Amino acid sequence: MPHQRLIKRLLTAGRLSESEQKALVGLPYAVRNLADGDIAVHQGERPSACTVLMSGFLSRQRVISERNQISAFYVPGDIPDLHCLHVPTIDHDLCSTGPSTIATVSHVVLRQVLRDFPGLTYALWGETVIQAAIYREWVENLGARAALPRVAHLLCELSTRMQKVGLAENGKMNLPFTQADFADACGLSVVHVNRTIQELRRRGLIDWQSQTLELLQRAELEFIGDFNEEYLH
Amino acid sequence: MPHQRLIKRLLTAGRLSESEQKALVGLPYAVRNLADGDIAVHQGERPSACTVLMSGFLSRQRVISERNQISAFYVPGDIPDLHCLHVPTIDHDLCSTGPSTIATVSHVVLRQVLRDFPGLTYALWGETVIQAAIYREWVENLGARAALPRVAHLLCELSTRMQKVGLAENGKMNLPFTQADFADACGLSVVHVNRTIQELRRRGLIDWQSQTLELLQRAELEFIGDFNEEYLH
DNA sequence: CGCGACGTTGACCTGCATCAAACAGTGTGG
DNA sequence: CCACACTGTTTGATGCAGGTCAACGTCGCG
Incomplete structure (x- = not known):
């Protein structure tokens, strides 16, 4: 393997x-x-x-x-x-x-x-357990959070998971996702995802261009997205 | 055990x-x-x-x-x-x-x-696998379906799971859930869940009173909720 | 009989969807 | 090297599903 x-x-x-x-x-x-x-x-x-x-x-x-x-x-x-x-x-x-x-x-x-x-x-089996925990978080994300925290939460999750496999440094990573992918994952329209991301940029929380995503203010993002990485351990 | x-x-x-x-x-x-x-x-x-x-x-x-x-x-x-x-x-x-x-x-x-x-x-481990499949369905339910199919899907899922453990017959079962519980699960407001359930009743699809739920037209409910029970096997 | 939990109804509001169009970047063929 | 096609991003205008607020109905229970 x-x-x-x-x-x-x-x-x-x-x-x-x-x-x-x-x-x-x-x-x-x-x-x-x-x-x-x-x-x-x-x-x-x-x-x-x-x-x-x-x-x-x-x-x-x-x-x-x-x-x-x-x-x-x-x-x-x-x-x-x-x-x-x-x-x-x-x-x-x-x-x-x-x-x-x-x-x-x-x-x-x-x-x-x-x-x-x-x-x-x-x-x-433990791998399945972690995947299940991620699904649970997504259920909560989609069921209870408004657009801004929803996107913020997903960004935090991706960053943490990438960090764990050594593919992100200081919240900076290569991400080939389009805004449409995020829309499909978050249950939002492309247009609204676009506006949400702009809002995150405007607040100086992320820098995302040409397939490179950087979380500029991790703590603030986690706060907005109500993110706690424990479920990924 | x-x-x-x-x-x-x-x-x-x-x-x-x-x-x-x-x-x-x-x-x-x-x-x-x-x-x-x-x-x-x-x-x-x-x-x-x-x-x-x-x-x-x-x-x-x-x-x-x-x-x-x-x-x-x-x-x-x-x-x-x-x-x-x-x-x-x-x-x-x-x-x-x-x-x-x-x-x-x-x-x-x-x-x-x-x-x-x-x-x-x-x-x-197989039990965890099934639970994960259920979470996945919930993600899709919350992310992509409007209120009516969302509630219909949940009803179908509950009915099928109850049937599998011998606690439902012909889609009839004892359910102590309140509409607020459904609202919390579906990411909808209580008011809207109420209206949705009334719509299902109006269409003659369910009978739900005094903690007894009966799915009157399983096929139609599955159609509306885009439900396929395979993930529960 | 009164209280509390739940269901129901109506009026109003808003977050996000939808539609439409323009813009920017990138690869392709002539 | 330019025309163009294509994919992704951005912006503006408008609409609606579902949220929120408020009140009332109803049933079971202490």
Whole structure:
């Protein structure tokens, strides 16, 4: 299995033994490069392998009442279709935002390793637990927050997750998302997202241009977005 | 561990072996009865046991920007704080809606059994996977649907989940929820939920009075709410 | 009988959607 | 090197779904 980000996280989170680490690292995988807009996994597919995002971004999306709703963003190290080990079909598209690289790990092989190393099963379960916590936050974000805090919260979340895999420094990172992506994720219109972002800029909270996002005043953003990073640990 | 609903579901879903079943059934637990509004687990707690809902309903809630946002409903057989095996603190209140009965199973004991029976670990991971799928649906529901389909979708989900644990027949079930609960879950105001429900009644789709909900025209409700029950399997 | 929780109704208001058009940046072909 | 097409951002005008406020109805309960 592709090491780097994922493994690093599992190591800190799951406290894997030597042999478990080796088994994980030794998993065979195939690499695939995706261009912006490419779909890694299609809605309705019954994948026979798990996808590990190695670089770039994927978004989980589906058309709901004529809107394209994004229900998750994935950063390097994430395994967006991990749940397919349990549930045969995936009911969303996993779409590359900007270019990305993914690794696929066969279910059959992975299942065998999980049987041999129960500690790995537990660790991957932990990954699902974190993803679930993120969904919960999104539910609250969409259900209870107005546009400005909603966008602020999402910015904080992305920044924190990128930081955790070493892809952001001081809240500065490369983000190939368009405002339309944010609109789809936040359940807002493009126009309103645009105005919201301008407001954040006007207040001197963010600098976002040419695919580079910088959070200029983290604390203030967290305050506005009512953000507490604990759920991401 | 308390049998009934939960075990039945795990058995069908996870294909447990004889010994795993026995281990699960043999888990010691304590029972607690809750009244309407009682809080089973408080936000910020670091529970040392998992909660299995045996009868009644729990809702996961937290105050977000001065609104009480509900991010999940739990029906008998669910384990609302299962993730606390992985993450120490729970960041929501688990609140009883109507009277309910819960069983608590010590983390220490549970962890030991999971070590001894890896198949159980896998099966409980599957529970987390389903919960995550439900969150995803809620994200989409809140992000993309107007009030009427949003409420319709939630009704369909609750009905299906109740049916799966044998607590609904022909879409008829006991539901102690108030319209305010639905408002908190759907991110709508009480007033608007009221009008939405009246619209559903007017169309002859539901009958909901004195804590009894009946879906009169399942197919039409599913159509309106764009509901597909597959994610609950 | 009175109180409190819940449901219902009407009037009014607003945050965000929608529509439309212009602008800026970037890649492509002639 | 320019014309243009295309994608993404920005701005303005207008509309509406759903929020808010306020009051009343209704039922169960101490």
